[in-house]
Amino acid sequence: MLQATSIIYVLLLVNFSEAAEYGITGGKVAKPHSRPYMASLQIQGHHVCGGMLIRKDYVLTAAHCKDCYQDITVVLGAHNISKKEGSQQRINVKKYHVHPQFEANQFEYDIMLLKVTSIYTICPH
Numbered sequence: 227m228l229q230a231t232s233i234i235y236v237l238l239l240v241n242f243s244e245a246a247e248y249g250i251t252g253g254k255v256a257k258p259h260s261r262p263y264m265a266s267l268q269i270q271g272h273h274v275c276g277g278m279l280i281r282k283d284y285v286l287t288a289a290h291c292k293d294c295y296q297d298i299t300v301v302l303g304a305h306n307i308s309k310k311e312g313s314q315q316r317i318n319v320k321k322y323h324v325h326p327q328f329e330a331n332q333f334e335y336d337i338m339l340l341k342v343t344s345i346y347t348i349c350p351h
């Protein structure tokens with residue numbers, strides 16, 4: 227099982243809601259596939275949130291990214307999410323674990339774990 231302490235460490239390092247709210251400022255284009263754990267969470271082919279693969283079957287993201295009516299697809303292996311790239315893997319979510327104390331429109335406990343269906347393998351490019 228996932229250790230609660232490791233999730234808390236990641237929480238301290240990354241403020242997901244802030245990143246989602248304001249976008250990225252002053253960033254540089256990363257070397258393609260140098261961050262294989264970074265995920266794009268998409269609904270009907272549109273990027274809604276970023277996420278991070280923290281185990282081969284778990285993606286960490288923010289709770290506010292969950293849509294009550296539509297499923298999220300996890301896209302891994304992308305360099306440019308605006309393109310259809312052969313390296314991209316689309317993975318379905320098996321289970322949504324929203325933090326039990328999260329409430330919509332609140333900033334506290336804005337964290338969610340997605341258990342994904344297929345095991346993601348990082349293939350060399």
Ligand SMILES: *[C@@H]1O[C@H](CO)[C@@H](O)[C@H](O)[C@H]1NC(C)=O
Binds near residue numbers: 308
């Ligand atoms: C990503 O792809 C789109 C569409 O082809 C292009 O307009 C954009 O410049 C690309 N972005 C990067 C960072 O390569």
